[in-house]
Amino acid sequence: MSNDRSSVIYRFMMLVVLSVALMIIDHRSGLLRTVKIVTPVINIPFESVVGLPGKVQSSLERYYPDNKLYDRFIELKKKQVVLEIKLQQYDALIKENRRLFTLLSASKKAGDEVLLTEIIDVGLEPFSHKVVVNRGIESGVYLGQPAIAPLGVLGQVSEVGFRRSVITLITDPSHGLPVQVERNGLRTIVKGSGTSDKIGLPFLDRQADIQQGDVLITSGMGGRFPVGYKVAEVTEIVKDANEAFLNITANTSAQINFSKEVLLVWNDDRPGFPSRSAMRGRTQ
Amino acid sequence: MRSSGSRAPRRSGVIIFTIVIALLLNLTPYPDWMENARPDWVTLVLFYWCLALPNRVGVGWGWVVGIILDVLYYSILGQHAIGKAFVALIAVIAHRRMRMYHLWQQCVVVFLVSCADIACTLWIYRITNNTGIELVYWTSALTTALLWPVIYTILRFVRQRIGVS
Numbered sequence: 001m002s003n004d005r006s007s008v009i010y011r012f013m014m015l016v017v018l019s020v021a022l023m024i025i026d027h028r029s030g031l032l033r034t035v036k037i038v039t040p041v042i043n044i045p046f047e048s049v050v051g052l053p054g055k056v057q058s059s060l061e062r063y064y065p066d067n068k069l070y071d072r073f074i075e076l077k078k079k080q081v082v083l084e085i086k087l088q089q090y091d092a093l094i095k096e097n098r099r100l101f102t103l104l105s106a107s108k109k110a111g112d113e114v115l116l117t118e119i120i121d122v123g124l125e126p127f128s129h130k131v132v133v134n135r136g137i138e139s140g141v142y143l144g145q146p147a148i149a150p151l152g153v154l155g156q157v158s159e160v161g162f163r164r165s166v167i168t169l170i171t172d173p174s175h176g177l178p179v180q181v182e183r184n185g186l187r188t189i190v191k192g193s194g195t196s197d198k199i200g201l202p203f204l205d206r207q208a209d210i211q212q213g214d215v216l217i218t219s220g221m222g223g224r225f226p227v228g229y230k231v232a233e234v235t236e237i238v239k240d241a242n243e244a245f246l247n248i249t250a251n252t253s254a255q256i257n258f259s260k261e262v263l264l265v266w267n268d269d270r271p272g273f274p275s276r277s278a279m280r281g282r283t284q
Numbered sequence: 285m286r287s288s289g290s291r292a293p294r295r296s297g298v299i300i301f302t303i304v305i306a307l308l309l310n311l312t313p314y315p316d317w318m319e320n321a322r323p324d325w326v327t328l329v330l331f332y333w334c335l336a337l338p339n340r341v342g343v344g345w346g347w348v349v350g351i352i353l354d355v356l357y358y359s360i361l362g363q364h365a366i367g368k369a370f371v372a373l374i375a376v377i378a379h380r381r382m383r384m385y386h387l388w389q390q391c392v393v394v395f396l397v398s399c400a401d402i403a404c405t406l407w408i409y410r411i412t413n414n415t416g417i418e419l420v421y422w423t424s425a426l427t428t429a430l431l432w433p434v435i436y437t438i439l440r441f442v443r444q445r446i447g448v449s
Contacts, residue, residue: 005377008343012373015347019362019369026360027412039355046356050311123313124357126320127409127421132358159358166358174414194418257316 037137040161047132051121113266115139119259120164129172129192131155133262136163141264144224148263152230152253153177153218157264169256170231171196178221179231181214190216190231190250197256199232201248208246212237216250226267295448299341302329302439303349311356320420323427326353327371327398328435334375335382336443346372363408367401374400387433395429 026032061069117133124130135141137160145157147167155175159166170177172192177199180187186209190199204210214234220227232250239246306325314322330349333341350365357364374397375382382390402425442448 008373008376012343012369015343015369016366019347019350019365021362022365023360023362023408023412026362032361036361040358042352042355043358046308046311049308050313054313121313122311123319123322125359125405126322126424127406127418128357128359128413130358161358164358172413 036159037161040136040164043132043164047120047122050123054121115141115264115266117165117262117264119262127194129155129169129175129194129196130158131167131169131256131262133165133167133264134163135264136161136165138163140266141165146225146229146265146267148229148265149254149256149259150261150263151255151259152232153225154254154256154259154262156224167262170199170252171256177225177231178219179216180219181210182217183214184209186210187219187221193249197252199250199252201234201250202245204246204248205244206239206246210234210237210246210248215253224267226265295446296340298442298446298448299333299337302333302442305329307349307352307356310353321423321427323431324398324401324424325431325435326368327401327428328394328431329439330368330371331375331394331397331432332435332439334372335379336439337448338376338379341372342376343369343372346370359409360412363412364405366408367404370404371397371401387436390436391429391432394432395425398425398428401425 022032026036115135117135120132120134122132124132131154133147141157141160143157143160147154147156153170155167155169155172157165158168168175170190170192171194173194175192177190178187179190186204188201188203188208190201193200201210201216212234216231216234218225218227218229218231230253232252234248234250236249237246238248303326306329309325310322326349330341330346334346346369347365350368351361353364353368354361374393378393382393385393399422402422406421
């Protein structure tokens with residue numbers, strides 16, 4: 001019995017060592033990257049089974065529409081009209097912008113190339129602020145690509161696999177994002193707070209011109225995110241006399257828990273990354 | 285994991301099938317208020333089979349299941365493997381003692397083992413990803429422990445019905 005037990009413990013220790021080695025290789029080097037591109041093949045059947053109830057529900061809703069759905073339809077229709085009107089203005093702005101940039105002979109381009117992806121309905125662990133989307137390396141998705149939900153910035157691609165990529169949300173504590181205040185152009189960095197829908201601004205000192213209700217947009221600093229996407233709205237500013245920095249919390253604009261569609265954006269400002277059309281020979 | 289020669293029907297298929305079901309349940313999305321209390325079905329099923337068949341299902345199974353879980357959760361390879369191997373280790377070492385326990389006493393053991401599993405996973409996640417270890421994450425150990433009697437009853441029924449040995 002004791003012999004048996006010690007052999008089990010011995011085997012356990014060996015497995016621990018093996019796991020640690022695996023984790024170090026995975027985390028510190030890119031050796032397992034190719035493996036990780038292939039592993040989502042296993043995920044796809046699991047995720048389709050897990051997502052089945054949701055699919056059934058949504059198709060039932062399609063066949064048995066209730067009043068709520070009709071109200072939503074009307075609401076969306078109204079919204080679409082507003083958006084279309086705004087879009088005209090936006091189109092005009094893009095044209096003007098392009099003209100101005102050609103005048104300046106700059107390579108910068110307004111209006112980014114995008115890919116519409118869908119969030120996979122799968123329950124990851126609560127402490128990992130990540131979502132999975134249904135496009136991967138074969139659609140040209142790259143590591144660090146910005147992901148944007150209809151109402152604001154969602155996060156960035158942190159892992160690319162076969163037909164799947166993982167997006168680390170801006171609420172993840174390891175995620176930092178350069179932003180500016182829309183009102184006055186004050187630049188800073190937001191950091192994920194670890195709680196859903198909330199981010200923090202830890203780097204503003206007490207003299208900073210910021211107030212409740214200020215809208216934060218991406219500043220384009222660092223070159224990873226394109227300029228001008230909405231990020232969050234400042235909800236709380238705590239001024240502590242003992243602290244040199246303000247304690248600011250902001251609510252993310254993207255309704256992260258309710259988003260279904262995500263836009264992946266090809267940011268041409270990013271140095272060293274060919275645009276999607278150059279890479280894949282197609283434009284969108 | 286150990287091959288015990290020429291036993292008649294071994295039926296590993298049943299074990300694998302229940303583990304696959306548990307993996308699916310682990311991946312199922314829950315409503316927001318339950319997010320932190322999602323029970324770990326894989327731990328429960330693994331724990332059961334290690335108790336029932338300690339000579340066949342052991343740390344190796346736990347480790348492999350953990351690696352599969354890592355792939356399914358898109359986490360770094362090995363993050364869940366240590367925790368699940370530990371679950372299997374405790375079950376295999378203590379299987380004789382566990383059989384003497386009442387179901388509610390077993391629940392307590394499942395709770396503690398589940399806590400250790402979560403601690404392990406969270407600790408690794410914290411090292412690699414920089415996150416806070418908050419108390420709410422341990423509520424899932426509680427729900428896992430509360431589900432133990434259910435899983436125990438179901439799996440015992442399955443095992444006796446199909447005769448996995």
